[in-house]
Amino acid sequence: MKPGLLFDFIVNKENLTVTVRKEFAAPQKLVWDTFTKAELLDQWWAPQPYSSRTKEMSFKKGGRRLYAMVSPDGGQEHWAIQDYRDISPISGYKYFDAFSDKDGNINPNDPGSEWNLTFSEKNGITTVDILIQAKTLEDMEATIQMGFKEGFTMTLNYLDELLMKLNK
Numbered sequence: 620m621k622p623g624l625l626f627d628f629i630v631n632k633e634n635l636t637v638t639v640r641k642e643f644a645a646p647q648k649l650v651w652d653t654f655t656k657a658e659l660l661d662q663w664w665a666p667q668p669y670s671s672r673t674k675e676m677s678f679k680k681g682g683r684r685l686y687a688m689v690s691p692d693g694g695q696e697h698w699a700i701q702d703y704r705d706i707s708p709i710s711g712y713k714y715f716d717a718f719s720d721k722d723g724n725i726n727p728n729d730p731g732s733e734w735n736l737t738f739s740e741k742n743g744i745t746t747v748d749i750l751i752q753a754k755t756l757e758d759m760e761a762t763i764q765m766g767f768k769e770g771f772t773m774t775l776n777y778l779d780e781l782l783m784k785l786n787k
Contacts, residue, residue: 624744626775628768635759637767639749641775645782647740650747651709653778653785654736657684663777665689666770669697674721680706685723700725701734711737716751730758 624642631638643650653659657673664671668691676684682703687696698721704713717731725731733752738745753759 625746628772630763632756632759635753635756637751639771641747643745643747643779643782644743645745645786646743647738647745648709649782649786650745651738653781663781664774666773667777678703678706680704683723685719687721696721709738730754
């Protein structure tokens with residue numbers, strides 16, 4: 620991460636939420652694009668050494684992204700969906716997130732979570748606020764135990780690197 624830029628990761632078990640606030644040294648439109656365009660998401664939306672591969676994406680209310688996090692040897696694919704609930708261009712969007720199979724059928728053992736992302740810019744720094752709502756405390760704790768904080772922190776670091784390349 621670029622030094623001096625804000626990064627908060629707050630777990631609130633009482634409210635069943637994880638709040639992530641991250642600043643990026645890039646214009647809001649560019650940061651928005653990296654979150655909403657498959658060809659850019661695939662460059663950062665997975666903790667290395669995994670990579671992201673979008674099978675299909677329709678970024679619109681009622682649309683879906685179906686993607687896999689792929690192991691470096693290509694042998695393991697961990698599929699997931701993002702079902703878009705609401706979109707306010709360049710300022711925010713909401714989606715339901717869950718693990719699935721390669722055809723987009725949600726894993727019945729994964730309760731999924733609701734994500735709400737908001738984007739704002741001040742003085743050339745874009746802040747992304749992400750509120751993740753779990754259904755139960757058990758679901759939240761299971762996600763945290765899987766290493767979500769470490770994996771998502773690593774993933775956001777890759778986004779920092781991508782934005783530095785794109786924002787030249």
